[in-house]
Amino acid sequence: MNNEPIHVLLADDDENDRNFFVTAFSELKIKTVIHVVKDGIELMEHLAQDGIKLPHVIFLDLNMPRKTGMECLNEIKKIQHLKDISIAIYSTSASEQDIEDTFVKGANVYIKKPSSFATLKKILKEVITLNWQYHTSGLNRDNFLLSL
Amino acid sequence: MRIYIKFEINKTCKKILEDQLQKLGLEYSLISFGEVDLKSNITSKQIQEINTGLQNYGIEIIESPKNILIQKIKDTVIEMVYMDEKLPTFKTSTYLAEKLNHRYGYISKMFSEITFTSIENYIILQKIERAKELITITELTFTEIAWQLNFSSMAHFSNQFKSTTGLTPSAFQRIMQRKKENILEEK
Numbered sequence: 001m002n003n004e005p006i007h008v009l010l011a012d013d014d015e016n017d018r019n020f021f022v023t024a025f026s027e028l029k030i031k032t033v034i035h036v037v038k039d040g041i042e043l044m045e046h047l048a049q050d051g052i053k054l055p056h057v058i059f060l061d062l063n064m065p066r067k068t069g070m071e072c073l074n075e076i077k078k079i080q081h082l083k084d085i086s087i088a089i090y091s092t093s094a095s096e097q098d099i100e101d102t103f104v105k106g107a108n109v110y111i112k113k114p115s116s117f118a119t120l121k122k123i124l125k126e127v128i129t130l131n132w133q134y135h136t137s138g139l140n141r142d143n144f145l146l147s148l
Numbered sequence: 149m150r151i152y153i154k155f156e157i158n159k160t161c162k163k164i165l166e167d168q169l170q171k172l173g174l175e176y177s178l179i180s181f182g183e184v185d186l187k188s189n190i191t192s193k194q195i196q197e198i199n200t201g202l203q204n205y206g207i208e209i210i211e212s213p214k215n216i217l218i219q220k221i222k223d224t225v226i227e228m229v230y231m232d233e234k235l236p237t238f239k240t241s242t243y244l245a246e247k248l249n250h251r252y253g254y255i256s257k258m259f260s261e262i263t264f265t266s267i268e269n270y271i272i273l274q275k276i277e278r279a280k281e282l283i284t285i286t287e288l289t290f291t292e293i294a295w296q297l298n299f300s301s302m303a304h305f306s307n308q309f310k311s312t313t314g315l316t317p318s319a320f321q322r323i324m325q326r327k328k329e330n331i332l333e334e335k
Binding site: 128 | 157222263277280315319323324326327
């Protein structure tokens with residue numbers, strides 16, 4: 001609806017994966033501003049800073065050293081001013097059970113890490129546009145679940 | 149303790165609007181959802197005042213004609229999808245064109261340009277959102293929901309739900325139920 005860029009926060013310990021994501025985002029037609037952190041501790045420290053621009057969506061790698069994606073998810077959901085940020089979890093493993101448990105804990109999006117760059121781009125576009133709809137069209141965020 | 153409430157968003161917005169406009173002493177009438185007719189011309193300072201009063205509620209005056217059109221398209225789609233009775237069966241492209249008084253091609257192009265998505269996708273998204281709401285707050289069966297939202301069959305509904313959310317309607321229902329129990333447990 002307006003020209004404000006979409007703010008994305010990405011937490012992943014693998015440098016290749018991070019570059020993969022950042023490049024994919026930069027090739028989308030949608031204007032995004034990406035902030036990258038290397039693990040869960042860094043993520044929580046970043047979010048705890050005063051006066052930062054809160055992201056519209058956080059992409060969280062499930063398997064990170066020091067603090068896992070799931071631990072971050074649990075913490076974020078307990079913090080009043082952060083709990084409404086959309087959370088997209090991604091992981092290489094994806095059993096139906098894992099996916100459902102992640103949603104129950106409050107994640108909005110579950111992404112099975114794709115192997116091809118083209119698929120990743122497609123997935124990111126879908127997540128960003130749908131999240132944008134929830135942001136601008138007054139949809140009920142409680143019902144925002146997307147599995148890719 | 150936790151209580152559950154239900155609210156009518158149209159009524160809420162209308163009441164907030166009325167309160168704010170009355171507070172500023174403006175004469176007005178509400179035409180349709182999201183459209184207000186003011187009895188006299190107002191200054192940009194007054195527009196500013198209205199916006200200031202409304203911004204706490206997430207309501208704002210839309211000024212660019214493009215954005216007004218987009219908002220009207222969205223409102224028309226929502227009005228259609230949220231009819232209490234069964235969804236109408238007419239062609240939505242014709243309906244939108246007539247209701248908004250523009251060629252459908254124009255409406256559709258504008259919409260895609262500004263919202264990053266097509267009208268067709270937006271309608272599907274709204275229908276699926278409505279389905280999610282019916283799944284979580286009513287006792288309707290999936291077959292009944294499919295019928296009410298004009299899906300040709302239960303299978304068609306399930307497929308569309310799955311392709312939009314990645315989940316089957318039953319998985320969605322199970323997750324929402326567990327989420328609710330999860331929240332209750334933590335209290």
